[in-house]
Amino acid sequence: MKKLFFLATAIFISGCTAPNDEKIRLGAILPLTGGMAEMGLELQKSLIAEVEFLNKNGGILERDLEIIFEDGQCNPGVATAAAQKLVRVEKVPVILGGLCSPETLGAAPIAEKNRVILITSVSGAESISDAGDFIFRNAPEGNTNGQIIADHASALGLQKIALVNELSDFPLSVKKTFLENYDGEIFEENFAPGTMDFRTVISKIENEKPDALFFNPQQNQSFKVFLKQLVEAQWSGQLFFNNTVVGNPALYEEIEDFLQKNDAIAGSYDVVPNPQQTAVLERFETQWNRPALFRHLLANQHDSLHLILAAMKKTGDENDTEGIRDFLYGVENFVGASGTFSIDENGDAGKSYSLVKFDGTEFRNFERKK
Amino acid sequence: MIEYFFSLATIALIWTIVAQSYNLSFGLAGLFNLGHVIFFGIGAYAAAILNTRFGFNFLENLGLAALISGTVASGFGILTLRLRGHYLAIATLGAAMIAQVVALNWLELTRGPLGIRGIDEPQIFGEIFVGDTLPHFLLYFGIAATLLFFLWKLFQSPWGRLLRAIRDDELAAIAVGKNIFAAKLWALVLSAALAGVAGAMYAHYRVFLDPSIFALSEIILLILIVVIGGRGNFWGNVASAFLIVGVLSELPRFLNFPETLLGAARNIVYAGLLIATMFWRPRGIFCRRKK
Amino acid sequence: MNDLLAQLIWNGLVAGSLLALVSLGLTLIYGIAGFVQFAHGELVALGAYGMLIFHKFLGWEIFPAGVASVACVIFFGIFLEKILFRPVRKKNPLVPLVISIGLSILLQSLILIFFGPQIQTISDRHFESFSVAGKFLATPNQLCAVVAAVILTAGLIFFLKKTRRGQSLRAVSDNRNLAQIFGVNIDSAMRWIFGVSAGLAAVAGIFLGFERNLEPMMGVQISITAFAAVILGSLGSVRGAIFGALTIGFAENLLVGFGVIPSGFSSAIPFLVLIGILLVRPTGFFGKSSQFLRE
Numbered sequence: 001m002k003k004l005f006f007l008a009t010a011i012f013i014s015g016c017t018a019p020n021d022e023k024i025r026l027g028a029i030l031p032l033t034g035g036m037a038e039m040g041l042e043l044q045k046s047l048i049a050e051v052e053f054l055n056k057n058g059g060i061l062e063r064d065l066e067i068i069f070e071d072g073q074c075n076p077g078v079a080t081a082a083a084q085k086l087v088r089v090e091k092v093p094v095i096l097g098g099l100c101s102p103e104t105l106g107a108a109p110i111a112e113k114n115r116v117i118l119i120t121s122v123s124g125a126e127s128i129s130d131a132g133d134f135i136f137r138n139a140p141e142g143n144t145n146g147q148i149i150a151d152h153a154s155a156l157g158l159q160k161i162a163l164v165n166e167l168s169d170f171p172l173s174v175k176k177t178f179l180e181n182y183d184g185e186i187f188e189e190n191f192a193p194g195t196m197d198f199r200t201v202i203s204k205i206e207n208e209k210p211d212a213l214f215f216n217p218q219q220n221q222s223f224k225v226f227l228k229q230l231v232e233a234q235w236s237g238q239l240f241f242n243n244t245v246v247g248n249p250a251l252y253e254e255i256e257d258f259l260q261k262n263d264a265i266a267g268s269y270d271v272v273p274n275p276q277q278t279a280v281l282e283r284f285e286t287q288w289n290r291p292a293l294f295r296h297l298l299a300n301q302h303d304s305l306h307l308i309l310a311a312m313k314k315t316g317d318e319n320d321t322e323g324i325r326d327f328l329y330g331v332e333n334f335v336g337a338s339g340t341f342s343i344d345e346n347g348d349a350g351k352s353y354s355l356v357k358f359d360g361t362e363f364r365n366f367e368r369k370k
Numbered sequence: 371m372i373e374y375f376f377s378l379a380t381i382a383l384i385w386t387i388v389a390q391s392y393n394l395s396f397g398l399a400g401l402f403n404l405g406h407v408i409f410f411g412i413g414a415y416a417a418a419i420l421n422t423r424f425g426f427n428f429l430e431n432l433g434l435a436a437l438i439s440g441t442v443a444s445g446f447g448i449l450t451l452r453l454r455g456h457y458l459a460i461a462t463l464g465a466a467m468i469a470q471v472v473a474l475n476w477l478e479l480t481r482g483p484l485g486i487r488g489i490d491e492p493q494i495f496g497e498i499f500v501g502d503t504l505p506h507f508l509l510y511f512g513i514a515a516t517l518l519f520f521l522w523k524l525f526q527s528p529w530g531r532l533l534r535a536i537r538d539d540e541l542a543a544i545a546v547g548k549n550i551f552a553a554k555l556w557a558l559v560l561s562a563a564l565a566g567v568a569g570a571m572y573a574h575y576r577v578f579l580d581p582s583i584f585a586l587s588e589i590i591l592l593i594l595i596v597v598i599g600g601r602g603n604f605w606g607n608v609a610s611a612f613l614i615v616g617v618l619s620e621l622p623r624f625l626n627f628p629e630t631l632l633g634a635a636r637n638i639v640y641a642g643l644l645i646a647t648m649f650w651r652p653r654g655i656f657c658r659r660k661k
Numbered sequence: 662m663n664d665l666l667a668q669l670i671w672n673g674l675v676a677g678s679l680l681a682l683v684s685l686g687l688t689l690i691y692g693i694a695g696f697v698q699f700a701h702g703e704l705v706a707l708g709a710y711g712m713l714i715f716h717k718f719l720g721w722e723i724f725p726a727g728v729a730s731v732a733c734v735i736f737f738g739i740f741l742e743k744i745l746f747r748p749v750r751k752k753n754p755l756v757p758l759v760i761s762i763g764l765s766i767l768l769q770s771l772i773l774i775f776f777g778p779q780i781q782t783i784s785d786r787h788f789e790s791f792s793v794a795g796k797f798l799a800t801p802n803q804l805c806a807v808v809a810a811v812i813l814t815a816g817l818i819f820f821l822k823k824t825r826r827g828q829s830l831r832a833v834s835d836n837r838n839l840a841q842i843f844g845v846n847i848d849s850a851m852r853w854i855f856g857v858s859a860g861l862a863a864v865a866g867i868f869l870g871f872e873r874n875l876e877p878m879m880g881v882q883i884s885i886t887a888f889a890a891v892i893l894g895s896l897g898s899v900r901g902a903i904f905g906a907l908t909i910g911f912a913e914n915l916l917v918g919f920g921v922i923p924s925g926f927s928s929a930i931p932f933l934v935l936i937g938i939l940l941v942r943p944t945g946f947f948g949k950s951s952q953f954l955r956e
């Protein structure tokens with residue numbers, strides 16, 4: 001038995017490489033396994049492509065950049081362990097991520113305590129705003145997504161909407177503002193993460209005969225089966241989605257089936273196509289030989305990385321996390337792939353959502369009728 | 371670097387307590403309860419809520435978590451201890467599913483999937499043990515050592531022998547006039563209280579808590595520790611908690627696996643360990659096979 | 662136009678039928694081998710993924726692809742029995758149970774490695790649902806699932822009661838030692854029971870795959886629900902498994918459908934029903950587990 005222990009310890013220690021002085025090392029926490037892995041792996045691929053490109057063009061502070069990826073599994077406990085490793089073993093000054101709010105909130109205390117910058121490009125939970133001095137968010141808060149859909153639905157004069165939420169942090173913050181802002185009648189249903197059968201819920205909704213359906217999930221797996229069963233239940237009303245549908249072609253073929261009858265409208269990150277964004281997507285395509293999914297998230301994440309790099313250039317020392325923090329709080333009108341933005345006193349980039357409509361191939365911005 | 375090991379060791383200590391508490395009800399008293407993680411979760415939620423809403427401190431929470439978990443367990447025990455074998459196992463597994471769904475849905479109490487944030491870090495007697503990983507590790511080591519010492523005494527006591535006797539031959543225990551229901555119930559309540567303490571330690575150490583604490587993966591982790599460590603084997607469980615939580619669960623982070631295989635690779639190791647243990651060392655890997 | 666009650670009853674019947682196919686396998690294994698097979702759900706998943714390979718990747722027609730997938734899973738089930746469960750047959754039932762937990766994790770991980778974490782669909786086309794008597798909507802897949810479940814269940818009962826092989830299996834379940842003395846070959850009884858239950862699981866997997874899509878963890882959900890079903894109807898009892906599966910299928914649909922229980926709690930319903938019944942009858946609805954297949 002002792003042998004086994006020694007072996008394990010030996011592997012454990014030999015696995016830890018000494019920090020390489022040559023490279024600038026950043027950490028990233030993303031869900032690389034589990035229900036949100038599809039999104040996490042896509043963001044990882046994009047970061048790898050970015051780093052490759054940067055290093056080919058001279059790197060940063062005349063050194064190469066390296067990103068150490070850790071799996072957060074969308075789980076706060078796992079994300080905490082990942083943050084511990086990044087902070088204590090790899091000694092990174094900056095962590096990019098997490099993707100899901102539980103990841104970000106799990107990692108935040110470790111980052112804050114050790115004065116390491118944590119910048120998420122996706123998490124929408126309200127409580128990230130006051131999670132700490134070193135915690136930044138380059139993404140809109142989830143609750144504004146609910147608001148624009150509610151405003152649009154009210155403007156269209158829809159009397160009754162069925163609202164179906166996944167019991168996850170992001171959908172719940174969307175739901176909260178939707179309930180506050182929509183004037184019509186709401187028929188609400190919730191489901192636990194990982195649900196794969198919606199027949200009952202759909203039967204209930206059809207029986208209520210609402211004017212529209214707002215589907216508000218977090219994970220792809222539920223999304224796809226919900227749409228499939230909705231088609232089979234011959235649903236024919238207006239559809240609303242939160243932003244998880246945008247840039248997610250796996251779902252598009254399902255949505256097409258509804259288009260003859262009605263619109264599909266989603267709240268998406270307010271990203272106006274621009275040259276920087278095109279460049280990011282091109283780099284992804286050259287690296288991986290296929291177009292990127294979740295484009296709006298990629299744009300956000302690209303900007304988070306470049307914010308950090310800009311800060312490092314300013315301080316001249318990648319380990320001066322207080323300098324980086326002060327730089328970030330001072331960011332105004334930063335022009336990035338996701339548009340122009342500033343960072344407020346909570347460390348939020350104050351981004352917003354806009355409405356997009358499915359045109360048969362992609363969700364695109366459209367003119368709202370007032 | 372060394373701080374990282376302390377942070378891992380602290381989590382391993384917490385799981386040692388949970389595993390030992392499970393060892394008391396499952397290993398010693400033979401209650402095949404697949405829902406033990408409920409008591410860990412209830413302890414954690416009790417501490418998180420009492421701390422963030424009502425301002426109870428770490429030390430008070432350890433006691434309150436034990437009390438709340440123990441109380442829940444006594445109700446749970448009265449309802450379920452009539453069941454035996456697989457019936458008990460599946461009913462308790464179901465109870466864990468129910469607990470997770472309740473934690474997810476009861477937003478007013480648990481904040482559901484939003485989780486509870488801003489739980490105080492562990493500290494006792496004012497400023498002592500405030501700070502980083504080493505002080506926390508020392509504090510947790512002290513608490514764990516105390517709890518485990520009493521548990522070890524309990525394992526050796528006449529009462530521990532009674533539980534073992536019930537596990538091995540219930541009819542014989544009844545025949546010599548022992549109240550086996552009371553003994554089982556006490557074993558369950560004590561083990562739940564202990565798991566509750568571990569839960570409170572977990573919540574205060576992690577400072578963020580969400581319903582994933584009730585997940586199936588945690589139940590499997592617990593079974594893994596106790597099976598590898600050996601049912602009823604006190605030191606075997608301490609070792610296996612450190613081996614699994616401290617080493618194996620974090621090891622893949624240091625091996626250069628492709629990321630897509632990371633979670634799967636870890637699970638394959640777990641599965642292999644479970645199956646191999648059952649084949650060659652059914653009483654735990656630290657225990658030689660009976661000839 | 663459509664009637665909510667009729668629709669919910671139909672939904673419940675579909676869910677209950679699929680669950681019954683899974684539960685029957687579990688209860689058979691318990692009856693003969695004496696333990697709850699935790700990896701049973703993974704055989705369901707393998708049935709669905711087999712269909713994915715044969716139908717979608719290799720382009721076979723639905724029927725031959727289904728037969729091929731079921732056949733593969735049956736052989737796999739027999740293989741598992743031989744290498745994993747036969748060597749520990751004489752041990753404490755906890756041993757094969759823990760092995761099956763390990764097996765379940767192992768198979769999930771292998772599916773994850775080979776097929777990736779993403780959702781897979783067996784067919785890109787949706788089913789055209791049709792209205793039955795103007796009361797509720799059904800898809801061809803659902804209809805086939807219910808019919809298949811009824812035929813297979815009837816066939817299984819006929820097999821167990823009327824054929825010599827089935828009678829010997831029942832004898833093993835009643836008293837393994839006595840059956841052995843009377844010349845029943847235990848090895849072949851085990852092979853049969855693992856093969857039959859794997860086959861039932863694979864059939865359920867194929868229909869579930871069409872109904873709810875595929876993902877590596879799909880077996881866990883259905884098998885946990887099936888545990889509740891077999892325990893509810895008493896372990897080892899065939900009619901108990903059918904009763905339990907239908908009860909849970911209807912309970913999930915009707916309780917949520919009429920708002921008795923909020924839909925967010927729906928995954929807890931099988932266990933709420935189960936615990937409710939166990940409080941009244943600690944060994945399940947049909948009493949003692951030794952009454953395997955008596956009636």
